[in-house]
Amino acid sequence: xxxxxxxxAETALSADPAARFHHGPPFPPMIGAAMLLVLLLLxxxxxxxxLRSKGRRPPWAAAPEPPEHAARTVxxxxxxxxxxxxxxxxxRASVLNWTPGERGGDRR
Numbered sequence: 001x002x003x004x005x006x007x008x009a010e011t012a013l014s015a016d017p018a019a020r021f022h023h024g025p026p027f028p029p030m031i032g033a034a035m036l037l038v039l040l041l042l043x044x045x046x047x048x049x050x051l052r053s054k055g056r057r058p059p060w061a062a063a064p065e066p067p068e069h070a071a072r073t074v075x076x077x078x079x080x081x082x083x084x085x086x087x088x089x090x091x092r093a094s095v096l097n098w099t100p101g102e103r104g105g106d107r108r
Contacts, residue, residue: 068096068097068098071096072093072096072098075089075092075093075096076100
């Protein structure tokens, strides 16, 4: 390329600055958009971590089982193994406000 041809090409590009980008915008805006997306994701993760550290559960998380559920399970297992009699089983179930055979035992 001669100096005159180079000068002519440079002059043509400076006359119409958009001619350089006829294949789309330059790459740096894409990097900025990707960085914004990463920052938004990091912010969401930080927010969820903050909620968890405060002891609050995210709205989609299932409610934890009440402690009575574990006690009922242990009581039922002991009765099934034969460790306790029917009377002991019914007495302990009544202490837990549980009528055996009820589904879940929740009285709401």
